[in-house]
Amino acid sequence: MKLLSLSLLLLIPTSAADFHISPQGNDLGSGTLEDPFATLERARDAVRTLKARAQKNIVVQIRGGEYRLGQTIVFDLADSGKNSTITYEAFPGETPVFNSDLSLAGWKKLDRPLPFLPKNAHEKVWVADIPKSSPERFYTLYDSQGLLPRARSAGFIPVESNGASRYNFPYPKGTMRAWPNLNDAELVVRPHHAWIVNILQIKSLDPKKQIATISVPATYAMSSLHFLPKTKSAWVENVIDALDEPGEWVLNTKEGKIYLWPRTDGPPKDIRIPRLKEYIRIDGQSDLKGPTDTPVRNLHFRGLTFTRGEADRMAADDKGLQHDWQFHDKGNALIRFRGTENCSIENCRFLQSGGTAIRVDLHGQKNLIRSNHIEHIGGTGILICGYGPGTKDLSHQNLIENNHIHHTGRIHAHSPGIFLWQTGENLVSHNLIHNTPYSGIIISGVMTQFFAKKGNSRELVRTIRRHEVGSPKKATLEEIRPFLHTHDNVIEYNEIHHVMQQLNDGNGIYIRGAGAGNIIRRNYIHDLLAPTVMQSSIRTDGGQRDTLITENLVYRCVAQGMQIKLNNKAINNIIADIRPGTHKGEERTPMFLKLYEGPLTGGVYLRKIFFHPGKEVIFYQETKNFRTPVGAFAKDADTNHNIYFCAGNPALGKAFLAQKQREGVDKDSIAKDPLFVDPANGDFRFQTNSPAFKMGIVPIDLSKVGLFKIQ
Secondary structure (H helix, E strand, O other): OOOOOHHHOOOOOOOOOOEEEOOOOOOOOOOOOOOOEOOHHHHHHHHHHHHHHOOOOEEEEEOOEEEEOOOOEEEOHHHOOOOOOEEEEEOOOOOEEEEOEEEEOOOEEOOOOOOOOOHHHOOOOEEEEOOOOOOOOOOOOEEOOEEOOEOEOOOEOOOHHHOOOOOEEEOOOOOOOOOOOHHHOEEEEOOOOOOOOEEEEEEEEEOOOOEEEEOOOOOOOOOOOOOOOOOOOEEEEOOHHHOOOOOOEEEEOOOOEEEEOOOOOOOOOOEEEEOOOOOEEEEOEOOOOOOOOEOEEOEEEEOOEEEOOOOOOOOOOOOEOHHHOOEOOOOOEEEEEEEEEOOEEEOOEEEEEOOEEEEEEEEEEOOEEEOOEEEEEOOOOEEEEOOOOOOOOOEEOOEEEOOEEEOOOOOOOOOOOEEEEOOEOOEEEOOEEEOOOOOOEEEEOOOHHHHOOOOOOOEOHHHOOHHHHOOOOOOOHHHHHHHOOOOOOEEEOOEEEOOOOOOOOEEEEEEEOOOOOEEEEOOEEEOOOOOOOOEEEEEEOOOOOOEEEEOOEEEEEEOEEEEEOOOOEEEOOEEEEEEOEEEOOEEEOOEEEEEOOOOOOOOEEEOOEEEEOOOOOEEEEEOOOOOOOOOOOHHHOEEEOOEEEEOOOHHHHHHHHHHHHHOOOOOOOEOOOOOEEEHHHOEEEEOOOOOOOOOOOOOOOHHHOOOOOOO
């Protein structure tokens, strides 16, 4: 392992600025503090000229105020620092803010009710013409409070008997109609599975058959949810029929108008339309088919704020990462590093925006993403996305540290806080992630079965570099392991809470389709409280092997503490106070550890503490994946030196342990009170006479977890 450490990074001391930018500046000026430039583009060009004359560290300072972008600002090889650095930073004590807004004015109150407009909206709705300088179609709108919600219909369930597919959605009677501006309407659906949301443009309707045809195929057939068939899994957005709450809006491109029920009384104020999904792109020379890239180096951004960007939509040629949770090599982030080394984003803020905050694509090495605040955005917080499976492996040794990420997935609900895909030897540490609709951290690659798939499926298949991999017939793990570049990552000292607030079948930390050597350690995952059985705090999923999960604290979560499969190792973890979940309306007994998919040969389950304050719990369940006939049994793994304790029913732990020991498992384990300092209030330090010490269990120091202050 060549894991990136902080000492390997080029840390840039702030020095006197070479150039300045100000909202009151002039691009014909000299760029001095007294005569600043007006735009980032002009400063970039001045830096290129200076760099050609002098080999030195260059600093551009940006004064506080608003900078309105009309196009993506691109930095390329001409902006690369060879043996020196180039830094774009906020002027000390000031806050420069970048957006891509158009102001929307000329509002008029509707003088008569529109057909199909809900009655409660009469005399509440205002209308304005779409500006000529605006994009023809846009998906987000903002006021002074932030993102405005689009009009959304009541939820419904697809009609199972009517032929659901990836292109056709069988809708219930009365939920859709032939709107005059049909192509403005979008179907929002959780197709068949519980872990993704698709937003799809409606192409046509067949009122007799009650079938909606959409323009770009859904990820899966648009039938009811597999595990939650009674859940209302679809609705329609951007139709006048659903404009029934303050803050909602509808775009009608056929009329060239926008309708809005303002959040406050009186005419709408300070309404903004975004023009860009991508604000800044650092673009190296990417040889997409060949073996070698030339990255941009030593470019740094500090203390900048980015807001009010546009949301993304699936396109016909997209290459989906696992389950289409994101797309490969796509410009949908406010800052995008595409072919970079030793570049950084520090102390920046990303808020109230429709897409992803930060992504590092393709060649990405030794980049630093540190101490950023990412909040209330439509997509993923931070994505590191390398090349697809093949011999080309150029994404590794990045540091993602001390970032505060919350309220992601406001539009694309399946978006995690941090997502690693086909990238290795990264360190993800000391981040605070909370209030997300889906998972906190995802570590992913490509599962073996996709290598043998025929056709051109969007989900993962298009990412495979066939000219390097070929088409394996059996696609065994050993055959494709050299192409799995998500290996030797360390995920440590992160705090994750209140994730999984909307979707199902997700986790605090999730790993699947990754290579070997990944380590998940010393994380604190707590308060995953959504009422579902389809979640775990930490989960290794189908086919995942060779992962170490150690010294993590899981506390006060619903359904399952951990789900472990195959030869993965769970050592020295504390799982406490798992709450009951519900499935199909029934409450299920909480489960601390689910062993699912075997054989567990080579797996290790040592020095774990299972502590439950109540009376009923399943300490661990041995079962088998419905896709494989091989069971997952603790007797096949090294399972020992564990503590099982049910405070409300101590006999339960003793009976469970006695049964396991009769089966030859947990020979030296005990069923005793681990003697935590104050478990009722989340203090899981050991008392001096705790039996954990004799079991060789290492205490977990929460004071080292989560955000820290940089001196």
